[in-house]
Amino acid sequence: MIRQYLVEGSYLAASVLFILGLKSLTRPEQARRGIQQAMIGMLLAVVGTLLHQEIVRYEWILAGLALGTAIGYPLGMFVPMTAMPQRIAISHMFGALAATLVGIVEFSQHGAHLSAGAMAAVGFEVLFGSLTITGSFMAFGKLQELITGKPITFRGQNAVNMTLFAVTLGLFVYLIFNPGATGLFYLMIALALVIGVTMVLPIGGADMPVVVSLLNSYAGLASSATGFAIGNNVLIICGALDGASGFLLSILMSKAMNRSFSNVLFGAFGSGPAAGAAKKSAEGLTVRSTTVEDAAMQLAYARSVIVVPGYGLAVAQAQHQVRELAELIEKKGGEVKYAIHPVAGRMPGHMNVLLAEANVPYDRLYDMDEINGEFERADVALVIGANDVVNPAARNDPSSPIHGMPILNVDQAKNVIVMKRGMSPGFAGIENELFYNEKTSMLFGDAKSSLSKLVTEVKNV
Amino acid sequence: MIRQYLVEGSYLAASVLFILGLKSLTRPEQARRGIQQAMIGMLLAVVGTLLHQEIVRYEWILAGLALGTAIGYPLGMFVPMTAMPQRIAISHMFGALAATLVGIVEFSQHGAHLSAGAMAAVGFEVLFGSLTITGSFMAFGKLQELITGKPITFRGQNAVNMTLFAVTLGLFVYLIFNPGATGLFYLMIALALVIGVTMVLPIGGADMPVVVSLLNSYAGLASSATGFAIGNNVLIICGALDGASGFLLSILMSKAMNRSFSNVLFGAFGSGPAAGAAKKSAEGLTVRSTTVEDAAMQLAYARSVIVVPGYGLAVAQAQHQVRELAELIEKKGGEVKYAIHPVAGRMPGHMNVLLAEANVPYDRLYDMDEINGEFERADVALVIGANDVVNPAARNDPSSPIHGMPILNVDQAKNVIVMKRGMSPGFAGIENELFYNEKTSMLFGDAKSSLSKLVTEVKNV
Amino acid sequence: MSAIGLIQIYVFVLAGFVGYQVITRVPPLLHTPLMSATNAISGISLVGSLVAAGSDHGRMSTILGFIAVVAATINVVGGFLITDRMLKMFKGAAKPAASSQGVKQ
Amino acid sequence: MSAIGLIQIYVFVLAGFVGYQVITRVPPLLHTPLMSATNAISGISLVGSLVAAGSDHGRMSTILGFIAVVAATINVVGGFLITDRMLKMFKGAAKPAASSQGVKQ
Numbered sequence A, B: 001m002i003r004q005y006l007v008e009g010s011y012l013a014a015s016v017l018f019i020l021g022l023k024s025l026t027r028p029e030q031a032r033r034g035i036q037q038a039m040i041g042m043l044l045a046v047v048g049t050l051l052h053q054e055i056v057r058y059e060w061i062l063a064g065l066a067l068g069t070a071i072g073y074p075l076g077m078f079v080p081m082t083a084m085p086q087r088i089a090i091s092h093m094f095g096a097l098a099a100t101l102v103g104i105v106e107f108s109q110h111g112a113h114l115s116a117g118a119m120a121a122v123g124f125e126v127l128f129g130s131l132t133i134t135g136s137f138m139a140f141g142k143l144q145e146l147i148t149g150k151p152i153t154f155r156g157q158n159a160v161n162m163t164l165f166a167v168t169l170g171l172f173v174y175l176i177f178n179p180g181a182t183g184l185f186y187l188m189i190a191l192a193l194v195i196g197v198t199m200v201l202p203i204g205g206a207d208m209p210v211v212v213s214l215l216n217s218y219a220g221l222a223s224s225a226t227g228f229a230i231g232n233n234v235l236i237i238c239g240a241l242d243g244a245s246g247f248l249l250s251i252l253m254s255k256a257m258n259r260s261f262s263n264v265l266f267g268a269f270g271s272g273p274a275a276g277a278a279k280k281s282a283e284g285l286t287v288r289s290t291t292v293e294d295a296a297m298q299l300a301y302a303r304s305v306i307v308v309p310g311y312g313l314a315v316a317q318a319q320h321q322v323r324e325l326a327e328l329i330e331k332k333g334g335e336v337k338y339a340i341h342p343v344a345g346r347m348p349g350h351m352n353v354l355l356a357e358a359n360v361p362y363d364r365l366y367d368m369d370e371i372n373g374e375f376e377r378a379d380v381a382l383v384i385g386a387n388d389v390v391n392p393a394a395r396n397d398p399s400s401p402i403h404g405m406p407i408l409n410v411d412q413a414k415n416v417i418v419m420k421r422g423m424s425p426g427f428a429g430i431e432n433e434l435f436y437n438e439k440t441s442m443l444f445g446d447a448k449s450s451l452s453k454l455v456t457e458v459k460n461v
Numbered sequence C, D: 001m002s003a004i005g006l007i008q009i010y011v012f013v014l015a016g017f018v019g020y021q022v023i024t025r026v027p028p029l030l031h032t033p034l035m036s037a038t039n040a041i042s043g044i045s046l047v048g049s050l051v052a053a054g055s056d057h058g059r060m061s062t063i064l065g066f067i068a069v070v071a072a073t074i075n076v077v078g079g080f081l082i083t084d085r086m087l088k089m090f091k092g093a094a095k096p097a098a099s100s101q102g103v104k105q
């Protein structure tokens, strides 16, 4: 009896600490402490569980904890920030795997004796769990470029997918009323695993972040279902938190990209069709390229510089060089601000972590809405590896695939310097007028090496 | 079985609709629809309950609903906005009464068979319920001026209160383990009723709003306890919402008054002691009083006027005249804004409802933080029945009882016109330097009649 | 305390969080309607009162239940009516016409 | 569905509200740490996995439970470590000295 109180008390405390932990993320100064509280919550919940009366043998538990820690530690400590998208994708796979396996154990223990409600919970759990396992793994593969990032489509794909989906759903409903049909249960799992694959196949690698967030919310729902199945509230709560987070972030990304969910999931975007239009507006326009020396002069004498980082900064891993350059400019008397577009990079908050890693204080980072009015007063806008998020076509060209997406008003600055390696398009695969603007000078080359050279030059000015 | 689903389903729907209803209050445009949804939620819950299998006779129920509606309708439709504080106080009494009676019924039915947990819930319910009944009634009496608003104190009061409290608490704990002690149960209720009275007696009438909010949260806790006792989640949820609301509003008021909770509850403030200091800073200073004609000239030619309403506006019921005057000034080409201090009046949001009643659009109402920077650019600050909330002593005089309370920066306006009946102090019972400021002219008289005269004069300018 | 009692604590704690977050975001403008709205919602104790008044557990239960129904109904009816009455009064920039007209003169 | 099943729905719905309200207030600055934090917290499925791995319900349960423990532990350990690592990097105006010094030159 006392033991049960302890177990339940630890779960309640954990739930509260988790909520407070996430709440702390609303304020950067408190975030770290809040997450540490959440860790304590997790510890409490684990210790509480070990008191559970059903647990009789500890050797497998200890082995599992040890192995998990051995794998989790490097994943936590050594994965570089640039690999965060794939890192997160793969971790959803682990979460979903745990939920699915717990569901299978539950089913194999009670099988035919499960009530309709319990069977619905278990079924839901393994269904969402399984498709998240393979879906996340596919997303990981695309992001890590183990699989081609191109959408993979074949004729009749939609018909196949719909059939698969309908059959699986049918099995789920049948099992609720006939929980004894063990074979069908495993068939349902197998089909759900296949759905996870076919669901992600036709989506382009660049759309993966939205998919990953959506899978996050599926993993959350699977956790909640586990909670319903084994009667555990902390699981229900965490699942709901997780589900809400994944869902809201994927909505946020879709919105900032000005696309609908269904367009992301079924659009096979970011590849073929758009590429056709790529060269369309470039005709008859010329690009002005500049040298490191000229760019250094401009920056050294600028009173106000706005840095616009993009995905290319992450690719080049040039965050430290940016900070160095900014400090130099400040030494010369200029003011440097960073303009962060909500979908710059490849995941929400990508540029923020990247620059934080290089010790850029976060009060120098400005959200799009805060800084857009300041471009017209800026002497230089320094665009580093950003492309789509500064493309004026989003404002001007109704036929552009990104039309309507809010962008940073870089073209209003007095001068624009763009650093990229060549003229290749960004994520959306479209041409960018900004590069042909008469205010713009292009500094071609890898962002990291260009920035290092700029630092040396500015020092000498 | 189906019936039980319907009942529970209606409760779940009601809970969600209540939460959404309160959430809608975060946005004025949606508020009305949200509250109408909450009404639907209430209807659902009531209809759902009538399906409950324990209910076998409907005549008392119908009689109760009819009588309650007959009393509630006028309380809802005809109580003037100025009487809102007492209106709200008395309604907490009704809420607590219902909770307490349900607790008594529960106890009388199960009595000695209640488990410790259930008894704790029932005990908590009647304890908080009872003290809220009498406490709210006392607060109502003080606000309605049926009882003197002065703190009523007697020697040994604290000792008596503490003893009462300790005995009641002792009974509560004893009952948890001996739920069969029926006599003690009713004794506990009787003592809790007495505590409600003695708790409120020593608190000044002007501090009642804080007390009322606190009683609101007690009533909420009593509801939640009812939910625990009869196993009803919608009660638990509503109780928690209610409790949170009452608690947060009382904190907000205390903060805006720059006082601690314990100071409000045990301070016997707003009466004797402060009044002694009343005349202290007034010596050697003179008041400049003005005429309606002069004030009308000033207002008619002002480019920018900030109206500062206070409790006196509510007393005088002059909200319609204010709006009329403001419209006239606007016709003459001036701009009129309203500066709303968080504790102007006698309850949170008091000035807002008052002005809304007179059809002043709410985007003309500015919170203190929004408008404080604008006073220095205002030609005239028109202070109507406000006193403490514009008292510079809060900034300048560390010995003042309101020192540290944030105030409206009326003294930074180019001219200040103060409308009040005489030189009597406001709620805090202290002198106000602002009235002796050389920029200030006093327009003595009841706010309503002064404003009417001003309207006539301004028309003629 | 039973398993159900335990889960009820979760419900209470979570509802407290929701309440805290919702209420802290209500602007001062609507604090008075907020007070009367929570008041109306607190009339949900009607649910418990109805069962007490309608079930067959002796005369005392019925009478106490009846009084409880009356009290709770007063809060529901009065609370919702007054809240709606207040919210009806809150208007956004309803008359920009009137004032801009004024400026033009 | 039992009475407990019903209450669990309340827990889920309320937790969803809490989640919605908390997450919508997280600033874009911390969206990446948010993703990894929810990831770490989702490792709570460890709780179910531990029971599966440690109870005596046959070899298959134990092995599946073991794998589940490993998977969930990876998320807990990896997730919390990486979140903390990220949050450690976020600094407020740490070097106003350096920059104002620059302006003075």
Ligand SMILES: NC(=O)c1ccc[n+]([C@@H]2O[C@H](COP(=O)([O-])OP(=O)(O)OC[C@H]3O[C@@H](n4cnc5c(N)ncnc54)[C@H](OP(=O)(O)O)[C@@H]3O)[C@@H](O)[C@H]2O)c1
Binding pocket: A206, A207, A208, A209, A210, A253, A256, A257, A309, A310, A311, A312, A313, A315, A316, A342, A343, A344, A345, A346, A347, A348, A349, A350, A384, A385, A386, A387, A388, A389, A390, A419, A420, A421, A422, A423, A424, A425, A426, A427, A428, A445, A446, A447, A448
């Ligand atoms: N953040 C999110 O959550 C998220 C999620 C999903 C999708 N997206 C999408 O991702 C895009 C982000 O826009 P963005 O402007 O940040 O990036 P982008 O449009 O993808 O452009 C990146 C640019 O960086 C350049 N680049 C690549 N490697 C470089 C290197 N080593 N040095 C210098 N430049 C390099 C590339 O040009 P070169 O090859 O010529 O150098 C490329 O044009 C948006 O379209 C957005 O919708 C974002």
Ligand SMILES: NC(=O)c1ccc[n+]([C@@H]2O[C@H](COP(=O)([O-])OP(=O)(O)OC[C@H]3O[C@@H](n4cnc5c(N)ncnc54)[C@H](OP(=O)(O)O)[C@@H]3O)[C@@H](O)[C@H]2O)c1
Binding pocket: B206, B207, B208, B209, B210, B253, B256, B257, B309, B310, B311, B312, B313, B315, B316, B342, B343, B344, B345, B346, B347, B348, B349, B350, B384, B385, B386, B387, B388, B389, B390, B419, B420, B421, B422, B423, B424, B425, B426, B427, B428, B445, B446, B447, B448
């Ligand atoms: N809002 C809340 O939630 C709340 C809750 C608790 C306490 N309080 C306290 O209430 C006070 C509110 O400040 P306040 O500035 O609004 O009011 P106040 O300081 O109480 O002053 C009101 C003034 O109005 C004048 N007045 C009364 N009747 C009038 C009439 N018919 N015509 C013209 N003037 C009239 C009075 O002076 P004459 O008698 O000379 O006319 C009095 O000085 C603060 O101290 C606050 O802490 C507020």
